[in-house]
Amino acid sequence: MEGDVTTLTFILRHSNLFPRTNIFANQPLRNGPWRTPSVFFEAYGIVGKEKTLGQLFPVSDKAKDVVQVFTSLCADMGQEIWCNAEVKSVEKVGDSFKVIVDRNGREENLITAKVAVASGGLPIQKLGATDLGLRTARKFGMRLTETAPALVPLTITGKDQGWYEQLSGNSLFCRVWNDRISFEENILFTHWGLSGPAILQISSYWRPGEFIYIDLLPHQNIIDLIQQEREINGKKMLLNYLSTLFTRKFSEAISDKLPADKNLASLSKAELDSINTLIHQFKVKPAGDKGYDKAEVMRGGVSTDELSSKTLESKKVRGLYFGGECVDVTGWLGGYNFQWAWASGYVIAQNL
Numbered sequence: 430m431e432g433d434v435t436t437l438t439f440i441l442r443h444s445n446l447f448p449r450t451n452i453f454a455n456q457p458l459r460n461g462p463w464r465t466p467s468v469f470f471e472a473y474g475i476v477g478k479e480k481t482l483g484q485l486f487p488v489s490d491k492a493k494d495v496v497q498v499f500t501s502l503c504a505d506m507g508q509e510i511w512c513n514a515e516v517k518s519v520e521k522v523g524d525s526f527k528v529i530v531d532r533n534g535r536e537e538n539l540i541t542a543k544v545a546v547a548s549g550g551l552p553i554q555k556l557g558a559t560d561l562g563l564r565t566a567r568k569f570g571m572r573l574t575e576t577a578p579a580l581v582p583l584t585i586t587g588k589d590q591g592w593y594e595q596l597s598g599n600s601l602f603c604r605v606w607n608d609r610i611s612f613e614e615n616i617l618f619t620h621w622g623l624s625g626p627a628i629l630q631i632s633s634y635w636r637p638g639e640f641i642y643i644d645l646l647p648h649q650n651i652i653d654l655i656q657q658e659r660e661i662n663g664k665k666m667l668l669n670y671l672s673t674l675f676t677r678k679f680s681e682a683i684s685d686k687l688p689a690d691k692n693l694a695s696l697s698k699a700e701l702d703s704i705n706t707l708i709h710q711f712k713v714k715p716a717g718d719k720g721y722d723k724a725e726v727m728r729g730g731v732s733t734d735e736l737s738s739k740t741l742e743s744k745k746v747r748g749l750y751f752g753g754e755c756v757d758v759t760g761w762l763g764g765y766n767f768q769w770a771w772a773s774g775y776v777i778a779q780n781l
Contacts (some may be wrong), residue, residue, distance in 0.1 A: 454758045454769060457741065457776040466768055473498045479533030481485065519544055519565050521750075526748065543748040545777045547770070550727030550754035551576065558721070562755025569746045572732040574757040578724035579633040582624035583641075583715035592682065594620045599679050603627055604647035609634045613647055622715065629762050632718060633728060643711040651708040652701055655693055658749040663694030667704075683707065697704065726766050728759040740780040741773055750777045 462469040467477050467485055475494055477485030487494050509729075514532040526630070528539040548561040548708075563573060585593045596618035604613045605627040617625035631641055632733060646654075651674075658670055668689040671680035686707055688700050696704070731751045735744055743749040752773030756765075760766045 453736075453738050454772075456738040457630075457772045458768070461772065461775045461779070466771065470495070470498065473501075480763070515559075516548070516561055519546070519568070519570065521569075524748075530648070543750070543781050545750040545752065547753040547754060547774055547780065548755055552578065552721045552724040552727055554721065562751060562753075565749075566731045566735070566743075566751065566755075569743065569749065571735040571743060571745060574729040574732050576729035577729050578718050578721050579728035580629040580725035580757050580762050581632045581720070582619065582717040582723055583622050583628055583632055583635070583713075584717050584719060585622040585713070586716040590621075593618055593622055596679060596682050599676060600625060601645060601675070601679070602647070605631045605641060606642040606644075607631065607634060607639060607641050616643065621719070623713070627764055629725060633759060633761075635715065637717060639713075640712055640714050641707070644709045644715060645711055646708055652705050655696070655701065655704070659693045664692045665692065666692055667696065668731070725762065727754055727761060728757075730755050730757040733757055739776075741777050742780065750780070752777050 458464065469607065470477065470487075471497065475487045475489075475498065478488050479485055483506070500510065511530075511532060514530055517531055517536075519526055519528050522540070523541070526541050526544045528544060530537045530539060541554065546562045546565050548559055549557075549559050550562075551560060563576070566573060597620040599618045600615050602614070603616050604611055605616060606612070610631070612627045612630040614626035614630065616623055616627045635641060654674070657672070658665060666689070667687060668680055668684050670693060671683070671687075674680075675683075687704055688696065691700070712731040718724070733756065736742065736756065737744060737750060739751050740752050753770040756773065758769050758773075760769055
């Protein structure tokens with residue numbers, strides 16, 4: 430789903446799914462209309478349809494419907510939206526700030542008492558990603574948590590790459606886990622590795638050099654299934670039986686790791702054990718990830734220790750606020766990061 434415009438249309442109802450900074454995020458998320466975003470959007474004519482893990486999409490599946498809500502609110506409140514403008518820097522001048530802007534090729538200096546930095550993170554530079562928030566925080570001596578791509582596809586290289594390439598386009602519902610967490614959603618094989626919702630989710634908890642594990646039949650036991658089929662047709666070949674559980678292409682691919690040319694009745698205990706391990710604990714060691722160009726979000730950013738959880742104002746610089754993705758708050762796939770962006774924007778607005 431990464432890169433699809435419809436990923437901009439997730440609307441949230443739940444606010445308790447932030448991996449590392451949920452205590453800090455709870456304060457902004459509990460207040461205002463973003464405690465129940467679905468109610469807010471329904472008031473503007475956008476009805477949601479629920480998908481996995483409480484995710485809500487607009488029934489229309491159109492990202493522009495969500496954007497239209499915000500642009501209309503800006504127009505109603507007399508707010509200007511500047512396009513073809515880039516903030517070059519934010520500087521402190523006495524009790525005020527000077528914001529240097531390149532607007533349509535001309536430099537403009539804006540003087541203001543307060544500044545809200547909600548410039549997003551590093552993913553997808555072609556859509557305008559910038560490090561402005563990180564640069565600004567660093568400039569004012571604020572601590573940053575190390576940043577990295579999150580909700581991002583994982584790559585496989587070396588001798589195993591060809592095995593994944595042959596399965597490109599195949600999708601399976603699986604449970605993916607590591608020592609920190611597990612997710613049950615689809616995975617997608619690609620010519621460069623693994624993607625799909627479950628992989629994007631686990632990527633936020635994966636670090637280079639670590640393994641992830643995949644249960645290819647999360648709600649069934651492969652040994653029980655084989656035993657049941659043995660009683661009916663013990664002469665059936667393992668490959669043919671696996672093809673009733675998975676696509677033929679996937680069954681043929683995993684057959685090079687299994688005694689696929691044997692019939693079910695002749696499988697030894699050791700062979701059954703190896704089948705069980707492969708199906709329920711498929712072991713993967715990713716080489717890396719696809720980077721910021723393919724990541725849904727950035728993890729890390731302005732440390733939450735540097736901000737007031739009530740106002741999101743910098744503890745070091747009075748009048749300077751940070752919200753959205755440039756802050757070290759990262760949510761699950763499915764709109765939770767949008768909810769944080771909206772909620773943090775609301776909290777900042779109440780304190781300007």
